[in-house]
Amino acid sequence: PGRAMWAAGAARGAALAAAAAVTAVALAVAAWRRARPVREVLFFPSRPCCIEALLAEAAEPGAPARPCPCPLPSGDTALSRLVRRLLSARRSLDLCLFSFSCPQLARAVQLLHRRGVRVRLVTDAQYMGLHGSQIGRLRRAGIQVRHDQHSGYMHHKFAIVDRRMLITGSLNWTTQAIQSNRENVLVVEDAEYVKAFQDEFERIWEEYNPANYRFF
Amino acid sequence: PGRAMWAAGAARGAALAAAAAVTAVALAVAAWRRARPVREVLFFPSRPCCIEALLAEAAEPGAPARPCPCPLPSGDTALSRLVRRLLSARRSLDLCLFSFSCPQLARAVQLLHRRGVRVRLVTDAQYMGLHGSQIGRLRRAGIQVRHDQHSGYMHHKFAIVDRRMLITGSLNWTTQAIQSNRENVLVVEDAEYVKAFQDEFERIWEEYNPANYRFF
Numbered sequence: 001p002g003r004a005m006w007a008a009g010a011a012r013g014a015a016l017a018a019a020a021a022v023t024a025v026a027l028a029v030a031a032w033r034r035a036r037p038v039r040e041v042l043f044f045p046s047r048p049c050c051i052e053a054l055l056a057e058a059a060e061p062g063a064p065a066r067p068c069p070c071p072l073p074s075g076d077t078a079l080s081r082l083v084r085r086l087l088s089a090r091r092s093l094d095l096c097l098f099s100f101s102c103p104q105l106a107r108a109v110q111l112l113h114r115r116g117v118r119v120r121l122v123t124d125a126q127y128m129g130l131h132g133s134q135i136g137r138l139r140r141a142g143i144q145v146r147h148d149q150h151s152g153y154m155h156h157k158f159a160i161v162d163r164r165m166l167i168t169g170s171l172n173w174t175t176q177a178i179q180s181n182r183e184n185v186l187v188v189e190d191a192e193y194v195k196a197f198q199d200e201f202e203r204i205w206e207e208y209n210p211a212n213y214r215f216f
Numbered sequence: 217p218g219r220a221m222w223a224a225g226a227a228r229g230a231a232l233a234a235a236a237a238v239t240a241v242a243l244a245v246a247a248w249r250r251a252r253p254v255r256e257v258l259f260f261p262s263r264p265c266c267i268e269a270l271l272a273e274a275a276e277p278g279a280p281a282r283p284c285p286c287p288l289p290s291g292d293t294a295l296s297r298l299v300r301r302l303l304s305a306r307r308s309l310d311l312c313l314f315s316f317s318c319p320q321l322a323r324a325v326q327l328l329h330r331r332g333v334r335v336r337l338v339t340d341a342q343y344m345g346l347h348g349s350q351i352g353r354l355r356r357a358g359i360q361v362r363h364d365q366h367s368g369y370m371h372h373k374f375a376i377v378d379r380r381m382l383i384t385g386s387l388n389w390t391t392q393a394i395q396s397n398r399e400n401v402l403v404v405e406d407a408e409y410v411k412a413f414q415d416e417f418e419r420i421w422e423e424y425n426p427a428n429y430r431f432f
Binding site: 041098148150154155157158168177180186196197200 | 255257259261314364366367368369370371372373384385386387392393395396397398400408409412413416420
C-alpha cells in the first residue's frame with residue numbers, strides 16, 4: 001500500500017507539473033500573440049461578402065447577433081479582414097485616399113466617427129465629385145475632409161489606425177477595385193514605416209488646409 | 217629611465233588597445249550595415265532629375281563618368297533612389313505594373329535585361345496599348361511580357377528584385393505620376409512580405425500564360 005500511495009502521489013505530482021507547464025506555455029503564447037506586431041498582406045479581388053455582422057459587433061459589442069437577410073456569405077475574405085483592421089481603431093483614423101466610393105467601407109468609417117474615433121480624410125479633388133463617391137456622405141456625417149488643389153493626383157491609398165497601424169497598397173476604396181481588380185494591401189504595425197506615413201499625412205493635412213485654398 | 221620606459225611601453229600598449237577597439241567597432245558597424253535589411257519609404261512627386269550617371273555606372277561599372285549635357289540636376293531624389301534599387305538586381309526582376317510609360321524606368325529595366333538579369337513583366341491589357349506605353353519597346357528588346365484577359369484591372373504596382381527586395385506602393389510607372397502626383401513606394405527587404413508578393417507574382421504569371429489566352 002505504501003508503494004501504491006507513493007505511485008499515486010507521484011502521478012498526481014506529475015499531472016500537476018504537466019498542467020502547470022501547459023498553462024505556462026499557453027500564457028507565453030498569448031503574450032507573444034498580443035506583443036507580436038501585425039504583419040499581413042491582403043490580395044484582391046475579394047469574394048463579395050456580407051460585413052453586417054462585423055459592423056453590428058463594432059456598433060454594439062457583445063449584443064446578440066441578428067442574422068442578415070442578404071444572400072452573401074459572411075466568411076473570411078480580403079474585404080472582411082480589411083474592415084476588421086479598420087474597426088479596431090479606438091482613438092484615430094487618418095485616411096489618405098485617391099478615390100472612395102465603396103459604401104461598405106464608408107459605413108465602417110462612419111461607424112468609427114460615431115463611436116468617437118477622430119477621423120480625418122484627405123482625398124483627390126478631381127475624384128471626390130465623381131458618381132458614387134462617398135465623400136459627400138462622410139462630410140454630411142460630420143467627418144473632416146480635405147482635398148488637393150493641384151492638377152496632379154492625390155494618389156495615395158493609405159490609412160493609419162491609432163497612429164500605430166499602417167494599411168497601404170494599390171487598392172482604391174471602390175467596389176470595382178475590391179471585387180474585380182488584382183490589388184494588394186499591406187498591414188504593417190511597425191513604428192518606422194508608420195512614422196513616415198504619419199508625417200506625410202500631417203504634411204498633406206496642413207498643405208490642404210482650406211485656409212490655403214485659392215479660388216481661381 | 218626604467219620608469220620612463222615603462223610609461224612609454226604602457227602608452228604604446230594603450231594606443232594599440234584603443235586602435236584595436238576602434239577597428240573592432242568599425243568592423244561591427246560595417247557588418248551590421250551589410251546585414252541590416254533595407255527599409256525605405258519614397259514619397260512622390262519627385263523633383264525631375266537626370267539618371268544618366270546611374271545608368272552609365274550600371275552599364276559599365278567603374279568606367280570614367282561622362283558628364284550629361286542635359287540641364288537637369290542629378291541629385292538624390294525619390295526617382296533616383298527608385299532607379300538605384302532596381303539597378304541593384306543581379307539575377308532577377310519580377311515586375312507587376314498596371315501602367316508603364318516612364319522612359320527612364322524602361323531604360324533601367326532594358327539595361328538589366330541586357331546585363332543578363334531575368335526580367336519578367338506582368339501588365340494590364342487595357343493600359344499596355346495606350347499612347348506612351350513602354351511595353352512594346354520592352355517586348356521588342358526581348359523581355360517576356362504577360363497581361364490579363366479580364367475586364368477588371370491588373371492594378372498592382374510592385375517589383376521584386378532578386379526574390380529578396382519588394383518595391384511596392386501607389387506609384388504607377390508613368391512620368392506624370394513621378395513628377396506630379398502624391399505617391400508612395402515602400403522598399404521592404406523582409407522574407408515574409410517578399411514571399412507573399414512572390415507567390416502572387418507566380419500565380420499571376422501562370423494564370424496569364426499565353427497558352428491560356430482565349431480569343432473572343
